[in-house]
Amino acid sequence: MNDDFSSDASIIDRKNYINDADWSKLQEFIQDKNPPFLVLSREKAISNYKLLESLSNWAKIYYAVKACPNEEILKEFIALWSYFDIASIYELDRVLSLWATSDRLSYWNTIKKEKDIKYAYDKWVRMFATDSFEDLEKIARVAPKTKVYFRLLTPAFWADRPLSRKFGCEIPLAYELALKAKELWLIPYWISFHVWSQQNDLYAWDVALSKAKELFDQLKESWITLQMLNLWWGLPSHYIKKTETISNYLDTIKWFIECHFKDEKMDLIMEPGRSLVWDIGVIVSEISLVSKKSTQEDEIRWVYLDLWKFSWLIETLDESIKYPIYTEVTGELSPVILAWPTCDSADILYENYKYLLPENLKSWDLVYIFSTWAYTQSYSAIEFNWFPPLKIFVI
């Protein structure tokens, strides 16, 4: 993997993110628009989906709706016969309202109210994830005879967006849950794990798969044969750090599966979020202000954009995701602190990691933030300082 991650990595070659033809199309589109906004490319969403499908004909694609629930893009995926991973009854209603069918949905969230499980069951959802006895009993009560799957905990390795221990359980508990599921007349069907998001270390899949196999073997000895493996996802997107091509990742993961599960026959599914369509979103932002905190010559510049962290780019929390930031303004480069205009002091994008931007950058100049498809619209909040939610165009 190319670990291209020095401060110089913030000097963006636009062509690594958007080709000339798409760039001209974008420029034409934004001429009469008032920043800030996010532009999504329908064409790219479709071609990326088709590419992933062709590279992974050994697994079904369950698109993780949470990554970007944009209706226009969801409609395209539905037309391409995608399956969907949903996390709430609200995501359920959204995909159903766009004519997805319930047999193509998996309700992955292990933290559910009983009435929500019933709601999903009444809408014909028949696959539920679980990681606790209480949740399993709720499923058995209101969603009888459905297929359940067990979410295993996995270690963090080198993920930029670690997930914490909120979801998942250790192997002995998953084993007990599978036995209990059978007792409750549910169908213990599959194993799932998430190797954490923006995972840079391919061995994370190796380790997770060996855990999955351990559970598989233990259950087989107890006469329960799990039939499906859900790889979830976690593949990294191309932000300022370069990533491998998706085909390299998939080839290696497939090889790990073959090594661990050898002759076992398992149906495979994956739930891509972030990396499926990382390159289809561009945020266009206008600089609100450039200023310094003292008169000293070498004082660092603060560059304030016109959008805010908690609505638009929540993944800059802890500076974990480092977005490619590009401007057409040229000139000598020097480090800046990038921040937003709301009155929350924490509303700073990058302070520790110093982006290099041209010294003659000023108010009204445009800044483009690439790779902003995932986890932007889905986090978009409203009302702080009365800033409106993220404005989105699909072209």
Ligand SMILES: Cc1ncc(COP(=O)(O)O)c(C=O)c1O
């Ligand atoms: C259950 C589940 N599946 C899939 C995904 C998608 O992961 P990513 O965006 O890292 O590909 C997530 C993200 O958190 C998830 O929780």
